[in-house]
Amino acid sequence: MGRTARPRWRVRLRGLRGDPPPGGPENPLAGSVFGDVTLDRAPPSIENPRPATDSFTAERRPEVSATVSDALSGVDPARTTLTVNGTPYEADLPEGRNEATLTARDLAENEATLTWQFFEDFAPPVWGDLRPGEGAIIEDHRPEVSALPTDAGSGVDFDTLQVTFDGVSAQAEVREGRVFFRPAADVNDGLHSATLSIRDR
Numbered sequence: 001m002g003r004t005a006r007p008r009w010r011v012r013l014r015g016l017r018g019d020p021p022p023g024g025p026e027n028p029l030a031g032s033v034f035g036d037v038t039l040d041r042a043p044p045s046i047e048n049p050r051p052a053t054d055s056f057t058a059e060r061r062p063e064v065s066a067t068v069s070d071a072l073s074g075v076d077p078a079r080t081t082l083t084v085n086g087t088p089y090e091a092d093l094p095e096g097r098n099e100a101t102l103t104a105r106d107l108a109e110n111e112a113t114l115t116w117q118f119f120e121d122f123a124p125p126v127w128g129d130l131r132p133g134e135g136a137i138i139e140d141h142r143p144e145v146s147a148l149p150t151d152a153g154s155g156v157d158f159d160t161l162q163v164t165f166d167g168v169s170a171q172a173e174v175r176e177g178r179v180f181f182r183p184a185a186d187v188n189d190g191l192h193s194a195t196l197s198i199r200d201r
Helices: none
Strands: 008-013 031-036 045-050 065-069 081-084 096-105 111-120 126-131 145-150 156-165 173-175 178-181 194-200
Touching (some): 045 111, 065 096, 145 156, 145 194, 156 178, 178 194
Antiparallel strands (some): 008 031, 081 096, 126 145, 145 178, 156 194
């Protein structure tokens, strides 16, 4: 187990009533005492920021925090401050990049600061380039259906993809960011509908 080195100081108390003259008797109040003095030059440690650095969130007022610790003199709670975008965190956050700054001091006046960024993403993914197009008339009884999902914020999460054809779940595949599927069997003449659902990250 590692040990923390702490300086040991020797303090000599002499002559509370004046030092004795040279060759005179020892002052009865003179003596020596010993004690440990902790020398703390290390700032507090700030870890585990939330939301995580460079992460995305859809919460308009997420928990913004970090873990502060100090192994020697201890953290001074009264000297710990948190700001988001340069002001105290008291309101909903705007979409896009946000910057949090946490400053902490210990009881020995050492200071540490952690600044990190995260992103608010309120907009859902967008489906585009539908094939066949809306209202199209086709002759293929097992047509290939495809669409392109995009998300300008956190990006598309393909693990959340769900596809139904005429209300029945359908198996789809993703190729180069595009979603493809075909009906499991030939379909009759008439109107048919496909529903595609996906979430962002």
